[in-house]
Amino acid sequence: MIWTIKVVFCLLLTSLTGSIVFVFWSLLGEQLEKAGFVNILYILMKLVMLFFIIPIQYPVMSILDNVYGRYKGDLFLHTQVIMTGCKILLIIWAVGACYILCRQLLMLYRARRMFRASFSCERDVERQFCEVKHRMGIGKNAVGLARCYQTPVAILWGIRKPTVILPVETYTQEELEVIFIHELMHYKHKDILWRRIATALTAVYFFNPFVWKMHKYLRKWSEHACDFEANEIAGGMKHYFNTIMKIQINMRGIQPYCAVTLTENENELVERVRRMKIQNEIKKRSAWKAGVICAVMLSASTVTVFASAEGAGRAYHGMYRATVVSEEVEMPEALPVYEDDGRAEGIIEEVGEVEVLTERGLGFIWTIEKGVQKTGGEFSAKSAGEIILTVIISPTNKTVRAGIVKPDGKRQYVIGSGTISNTFTLSQSGTYEIFVENTSGARVTVEGSYFVR
Numbered sequence: 223m224i225w226t227i228k229v230v231f232c233l234l235l236t237s238l239t240g241s242i243v244f245v246f247w248s249l250l251g252e253q254l255e256k257a258g259f260v261n262i263l264y265i266l267m268k269l270v271m272l273f274f275i276i277p278i279q280y281p282v283m284s285i286l287d288n289v290y291g292r293y294k295g296d297l298f299l300h301t302q303v304i305m306t307g308c309k310i311l312l313i314i315w316a317v318g319a320c321y322i323l324c325r326q327l328l329m330l331y332r333a334r335r336m337f338r339a340s341f342s343c344e345r346d347v348e349r350q351f352c353e354v355k356h357r358m359g360i361g362k363n364a365v366g367l368a369r370c371y372q373t374p375v376a377i378l379w380g381i382r383k384p385t386v387i388l389p390v391e392t393y394t395q396e397e398l399e400v401i402f403i404h405e406l407m408h409y410k411h412k413d414i415l416w417r418r419i420a421t422a423l424t425a426v427y428f429f430n431p432f433v434w435k436m437h438k439y440l441r442k443w444s445e446h447a448c449d450f451e452a453n454e455i456a457g458g459m460k461h462y463f464n465t466i467m468k469i470q471i472n473m474r475g476i477q478p479y480c481a482v483t484l485t486e487n488e489n490e491l492v493e494r495v496r497r498m499k500i501q502n503e504i505k506k507r508s509a510w511k512a513g514v515i516c517a518v519m520l521s522a523s524t525v526t527v528f529a530s531a532e533g534a535g536r537a538y539h540g541m542y543r544a545t546v547v548s549e550e551v552e553m554p555e556a557l558p559v560y561e562d563d564g565r566a567e568g569i570i571e572e573v574g575e576v577e578v579l580t581e582r583g584l585g586f587i588w589t590i591e592k593g594v595q596k597t598g599g600e601f602s603a604k605s606a607g608e609i610i611l612t613v614i615i616s617p618t619n620k621t622v623r624a625g626i627v628k629p630d631g632k633r634q635y636v637i638g639s640g641t642i643s644n645t646f647t648l649s650q651s652g653t654y655e656i657f658v659e660n661t662s663g664a665r666v667t668v669e670g671s672y673f674v675r
Contacts, residue, residue: 612672
């Protein structure tokens with residue numbers, strides 16, 4: 223299956239791109255934070271996620287090969303060794319990704335069930351919540367407020383209908399003020415959405431330690447960003463953190479990707495206080511300077527991605543050529559080549575679709591009924607050129623004819639079952655086609671590729 227190779231390498235290359243950008247930006251971002259660019263790391267972590275979502279390297283490498291012939295047309299052509307390896311990797315990835323994703327969905331389901339039992343708050347609490355929303359420029363109905371017996375700490379929950387959920391505890395007005403400001407600041411930053419995206423990426427790229435690191439960084443720096451803006455509205459750093467410390471912190475199994483809370487644990491709170499002190503002592507830089515630096519970093523990352531694409535493409539080219547040689551050596555003998563004037567009498571001819579793999583390589587997956595010849599992939603070639611044709615037949619015990627239709631209408635082909643491959647030397651210039659004829663007496667599925675040189 224040709225799509226197997228595309229899926230596997232698209233995942234691997236996108237993972238590589240994201241990892242390069244993550245390492246580059248996190249190291250540089252830490253230095254920029256120390257230089258006075260507040261919250262720039264949180265912004266960078268959001269941008270890094272885009273490199274894990276958008277497959278950049280795959281199309282870049284395809285363009286380099288198709289347009290410029292950088293890898294001699296071998297890019298993403300498959301051999302039996304490559305195909306087998308990709309099938310194994312795809313199965314392992316599918317099992318791992320589904321397992322982690324199911325666990326995440328189960329946690330979300332349990333949390334959703336827990337919060338279904340929420341109920342309205344007292345009028346004076348609702349009134350104070352509305353006042354805080356108004357001060358922060360948030361619409362009256364943008365965020366809801368509720369209480370729930372099951373939650374031990376105040377939580378911002380939901381993407382479509384965000385709600386601040388309070389535990390059934392008695393808080394002073396001062397404590398409620400800090401809680402509301404903190405959770406509503408998370409709402410303004412869209413932190414739940416970004417955390418959900420980062421969590422989903424850990425399922426897709428569970429094999430990449432940098433994705434897990436990015437997920438941790440995003441949670442950490444989202445709290446720093448929230449603290450930096452919320453403490454000024456709440457009356458200063460000392461008052462803000464003293465109030466948080468008065469509130470009992472006990473998550474009891476609420477996972478941080480499900481919602482955003484005041485804090486996850488005491489050590490994390492100490493780190494946030496330390497970070498806030500450092501930020502207050504550093505001279506702040508202008509926002510436009512941070513934007514310029516981000517643009518420069520994006521340009522540098524683009525160059526890095528192109529460089530890594532070049533290396534990855536050459537590695538695949540080498541792997542393809544090595545496995546082609548090894549497969550050719552392992553073949554005990556060449557199949558005899560036959561030639562006739564056209565399809566046999568009584569054979570039905572159908573047109574099959576082909577898929578462009580590279581500038582000179584194409585692939586196809588055809589289901590062929592008994593007594594049918596499928597033809598497709600019309601192309602021009604010159605005399606003395608070569609066409610390398612490989613066909614995998616399923617069921618493997620069925621025999622087919624596979625070959626080329628020459629410009630004069632004559633056919634040149636080999637006969638075999640399982641996996642058959644042959645290099646046809648062209649005797650004339652003109653338009654050629656690939657064909658597979660099923661004379662096995664039963665339906666077959668053939669998956670193949672051919673390379674013109």
